[in-house]
Amino acid sequence: MAFTVMFYCAALFTLYGAAMVAFSKNIIYSAFSLLISFIGVVVIYALLDADFLAIAQLVLYVGGILVLILFAIMLTNKISNASSSNPSRSQFLSFVTVLVIFVGLFFTIIKAPWQVSAGTQELGPITDSIGDALLTKYLLPFEIVSVLLLVGLIGAVVIARKENIEKAGNTNLSATSEQGRSL
Amino acid sequence: MATIGAVHFLILAAAMFCLGLYCLMGRRNAIGLLMGIELIVNAANINFATFAHYRGGEVDGYIFSLFGIVLAAIGVTIALAIVFALYRNFNKNIEVDEVSILRG
Numbered sequence: 001m002a003f004t005v006m007f008y009c010a011a012l013f014t015l016y017g018a019a020m021v022a023f024s025k026n027i028i029y030s031a032f033s034l035l036i037s038f039i040g041v042v043v044i045y046a047l048l049d050a051d052f053l054a055i056a057q058l059v060l061y062v063g064g065i066l067v068l069i070l071f072a073i074m075l076t077n078k079i080s081n082a083s084s085s086n087p088s089r090s091q092f093l094s095f096v097t098v099l100v101i102f103v104g105l106f107f108t109i110i111k112a113p114w115q116v117s118a119g120t121q122e123l124g125p126i127t128d129s130i131g132d133a134l135l136t137k138y139l140l141p142f143e144i145v146s147v148l149l150l151v152g153l154i155g156a157v158v159i160a161r162k163e164n165i166e167k168a169g170n171t172n173l174s175a176t177s178e179q180g181r182s183l
Numbered sequence: 184m185a186t187i188g189a190v191h192f193l194i195l196a197a198a199m200f201c202l203g204l205y206c207l208m209g210r211r212n213a214i215g216l217l218m219g220i221e222l223i224v225n226a227a228n229i230n231f232a233t234f235a236h237y238r239g240g241e242v243d244g245y246i247f248s249l250f251g252i253v254l255a256a257i258g259v260t261i262a263l264a265i266v267f268a269l270y271r272n273f274n275k276n277i278e279v280d281e282v283s284i285l286r287g
Binding site: 003004007011014015018019021022027030031034037038041044045048049050052053056057060061064065068069072073075076090091094095097098099101102105106109110114115116126129130133134137138141145148149152153155156157159160162 | 186187188189190191192193194195197198199200201202203204205206208209212214215217218219221222225228229232233234235236237238242243245246248249250252253254255256257259260261263264265266267268270271275277
């Protein structure tokens, strides 16, 4: 019973946040709604016995990605025009398309004979079994992901850094885009 | 159905995926698109965790979910770096319709 109540509360939280992300006109409201949605997902993971995933979600998404997105919004938008900073287009068409996709997914999920075991075995805390699997069965993907993180880190620094040498190239580029717009 | 089963979690993930897709289709702001991608990745991770839980006994689904979180973090980092580069090079504009000089 408590599980049911918790699930519906978390689902409401998650979907409310996601809907506000999708429909809000103001992009700062969208970012904070994304926070609500992520916290709902943390509770969903906890209900699925995935304690390590819940904490990873909290630390990585809420503590890392969301702060990064908020910083990006603050740096790239003027606060004065924040209310019109997230314009949408062709809303009706996208809404109908997404509704059709959702109805299709809904009936597929309802009808499909999922091979779920009736009584799930209790795994207990999964952190130690995840650690075991990461260092035995999934050792190679684990190492590759760590290399990928390094590549991403260096790539982000290289892309975002201000290049003095390419200054001339940059002004050229913006001049070209100006030209394209006037054409 | 009174008891919560795998189906409930799957429908929640499907709804989250659809809202993310709507965000991707409707938005012009590059950061708005990024938030839609985040919602979609989260929906996929919920699906992985759901099947890991309801199949029982195996921990593989949780690990895929974990890798999904890490890959989403890398994706967001690179995408925001690209957004900053766009902002600097296209007259402080990050609307994806305006950034089209590569179009033939």
